[in-house]
Amino acid sequence: MKRMKRMKAPFAAKRFVDEYFPHCQAALLAGSVVRGEETPTSDLDIVIFDNQIEKAYRKSRIEYNWPIEVFVHSLTSYKAYFKSDAERARPSLPQMVAEGIVLKDSGILSIIKNEAAELLNEGPAPWSEQTLLTKRYMLTDALGDFLGTQNEAEALFIANTLAEAIHEFVLRTNGRWIGSSKWIVRALKQYDENFADRFVEAFDVFYKTGNREGIIRITDEVLMPFGGRLFEGYSVGK
Template sequence: MKTLSNAVQTAKHLVFSKFPNCEAAFLAGSVVRGEATATSDLDIVVFDLSVSVSYRESFFYAGWPVEWYVHNLKSYQSYYESDCKRARPSLPKMISEGLVLQNNGVADTLKVEAKALLRSGPEKWGEETIRVKRYFLTDVLEDFIGATGGEELFCASALAEKLHEFVLRTNGQWIGASKWIVRALRNYDSDLATEFITVFDHYYKTREKEAVIKLVDQVLAPFGGRLFEGFSLGK
């Protein structure tokens, strides 16, 4: 049975069998958050000084699908930098929320560092970045408005992703991808997340676009609304 206790026991056994002397190891993901589903895996982050190059590996172990992230005590920093640049802090989040499986004295320090990074938020967007993002959000919105048939479905998907990015980044928040879009919105504003879900769910059920268009215009309004006339890049 895939319970938390079973997950922890399995993860500990796996870590001990592969990296018995590792500096630290963490179990993260939906199992730890109490959000496990039938397809949930074990997300395990390992820090071991014997590892020269970081790697990620997927495999099955004791009936569990496992996502295995292995680092040394320096290599993970480049992943932090990459995560911060894209504003999706996957690795810091796993470490900050993870259950400690193994600790040779560095687990607490790694957690403190990860939590501090998450609290600091992503790099703030400047006025020019907001202007460019506003233009491309407008562009996708106009495509969505004009599209018909199957094309509009994919325009709606692109619009949802760009809209959530614009909302969160203009408010100094981390963003998400796939299911993490909703989670990132909820972490910022649960009411907004509910509205976001309701509006797009209504569109997908009815193909009525008005509520989606209204939501995008509401988000853009404080920044001057839709942008087309006068926009240029590289001029």
């Protein structure tokens, strides 16, 4: 079936806001279409600020041949989401607000955008000493499972765990925000392109050939500045 041609993202987003949120105080378009990374499967991420809503919500729809994710907030609810995102070190909403292009503004967006930019620039709170020990132990434990298993199917999924854990460890110990899914590689590239390339290569080689050496090497590399692998003496709750 031939795919219908769809209107340009900003026009579709503006039409959506005018049609479904005509009384909102502000609206932004964010996501890949704003960053110049649009693909045939990209959606429109639209953030709405409306002082009439009682509770923040998210909704998915298809309009004008576009999949649309709309994030609706009051003029105060976004603050709790900013705080929650900062605590989990994945600043999804602050990133959307900071990068978003204005679709509508009654004069409030500059303040909210400044809040988002300040949060992003500040970075996540550093790990406590106990959290660092726990993360170091968990990464060591996953590496041990990876080294020990002779089951290739198990090794595939342990590698997935290691990829997530390595990315989190190196970014958090360097005061950087983390990602998930495709944002793992993007977050690593924002931190250090050379490291990101070596990280991707290590896992690519393993998935293609079964060679585990690159993953083992890069795991030890990120652990080394903090004392290396940790098992002996690790304790929690005592």
